[in-house]
Amino acid sequence: MSFNLSEAKRSKAKLRLAIDGPSGSGKTYSALLIAYGICGDWSKIAVIDTERESANLYEDICGGGKKYLTGQINAPFTPQKYLEALHECENAGVEVVIIDSLTHAWTAEGGLLDIHAEAVKRQRTANSYTAWGDVTPLHRKLVDAILTSPLHVICTVRSDTEYSQEKDASGKTVIKKVGMKPQFRKGLDYEMTIVFSLDQAHQATVSKSRISTFPVNDVIQPCAETGKKLSEWLNSGSDIPTCSDCGKEIQAYGNMSAVQVALYTQRKYGRSVCTECGSKLKEINYGETSEYEEPRDVL
């Protein structure tokens, strides 16, 4: 049987939190407090800072003791730089990494929208859709690195006011404020475990959640206690399965829990592996294919 029906089981997981909000809403500060609530040790927190050392501004919240770590990403804000920074944090022995902000990888110089614009120019086509072919794999790689990281990851995302043009009763065009739009590629909220949307009063609305103790639409004041509560839920699952190849914990991937990834790779490769090791394995089916086989007509 390949369906593998089994008892629903939630495994321990690492946090994938997005905090969106307009500038001045306190994204960095909230992220730091939540991170501290999770690990209880400032020296186990690293900030990947894209905003010209803004992460250093909050150094005071550590009190007199150990400080959190910060590193800079400067323009151009290529996805590759984010991957390298994340990797460095993973090797630095920290527990929580704050990517502040992810928006730069999307809208800033050298980011994914810039890469798209370059591809449009190169392809000399008015059809910008085909140019996404250059961008999507880079975008995917960045999001996957966040989703499969062995660290808790908090991403901040800037949101801007969105307007729409409408006609009023007399037929005159009016500009209407629609709401706040997070500045990153659509769909990020589906990939994260939970999303907090901050307003100018530093209040956060839970705008997306897979965490039962944080229901959607709840309004909270982000603080260390928030991180503690998140951590309790994340740690309340069963033990995380480990990879038979590298021995690391298997992480949840997209909508699959760690247990589901373990089951899936067990079926596909004959052993449970993490997504990183799994991507290196190729399915070998000696019965059906031959190196010399003529390519079949796809139609």
Ligand SMILES: [Zn+2]
């Ligand atoms: Zn592995």
